Amino acid sequence: MAVSLPRPQRVDVRIAVGSLLCGLALWALGLHSQIGRPLGIDWALVPMATLVGMELLRSSRPQLALAVGTLAVVADQFTAGNLASILMFTDVVYAAVVYGTPAAARRIPVTTGLVTVAATVGFFAWFREPEAVLIGAVTAAISFAPATTGVLVRNHREATAAAKLRAEQTALLAEMDRVQAVTAERARMARELHDMVANHLSAIAIHSTAALSLDDPKTSQDALAVIRENSVEGLAEMRRLIGILRDDSGDLEPAAAPTLDGLGALLAGARRDGLDITLDDVRDPQGPKLPAPVELAAYRIVQESLTNALKHASPGRVTVSLVQAPRALTVRVTSPYDDPTGPRAPGSGAGLVGMRERTELLGGTFESGPETSPMTEGGGKVWIVSVTLPVDPADEGAKE
8 A cells, every 4th residue: 555645835845946056066066075985975875865755844743854854864865965965954853842742842952962972972982082072062953953953943833823822712702801891781771671660651551541541631631741741751761761871981880870869759750650669668767778770779679569469460559678687688579460361561571581681680588479477458469679788887888
């Protein structure tokens, strides 16, 4: 079975052709590196031609090129020699370290170093002359030096490749962080939009239905008044949200973000929409101020709970309870629930999801669902929304 050699690279062809021309020029001029060798001048062309062939394989088959090149340079010692052959051998040693396997790159410098030491000691012991040390120096120059240079170049290339890989990985991680930040911001804005607008639009839908279904001028006039009020408030909330989107200062929540101080106005609006609401706020008025994210989350959770009560709750009293412990704020909203056949206003089902997401973002706990309450007539069911938002005392002190 025939063995096909790989196609030489363009740079290897250039090196081989240049070396061949230089070697032939030196041979034609009669410039040789050695005298008194057993073989004639023309025999120097054989090792030179062999090394030219190995230069073609310096990148694709570096270990084969080194093995054959070593035999060729040893054979060259029995001829008149050619300086081009020596230079080509040093390049083959260098290429074997740079392009060879990691094991070869570690092994070749050690081997050439041992050969250099052995040649220096051996020839010094043989000739017993200080000049014999020069043979060791020449051996080091044509074997150990190019091998060491190859190690430095290979290490530099590997360090460059590793740095490039780290840069690519950093860029990839940065892009992933950017995508996650954009996704999180979109989800946050979606929750904000839903919580701000759903309450007003639900009230508009319910009162417009009442105005259309009842042929009573007074009822229609009251319903239109409520519709106008909710439209104006919803438009104001929408403008605030658009202001957040247009703001490029990096402030995620402008100063106009709602807090629990505005809970009274929120409950008053819900009462005008037809809900019977009781507020049970047992927080200490002189206590530390809550962090802004906790205030906003609590306000939006109460707002969305009232929206759900407006759409789904049975006639009866809705209770909003606020309890502030040293490390947590508990928000609890209960409303009558008798599993009606359908809501009084259409909904997307995103309200509970948004409340849960707001709670989880702050590391709190969220519970929601129906349960039987002895406080209702006949022990009926109520819908419970219970949220616990953690409060860091250190953050509280920073807010004062």
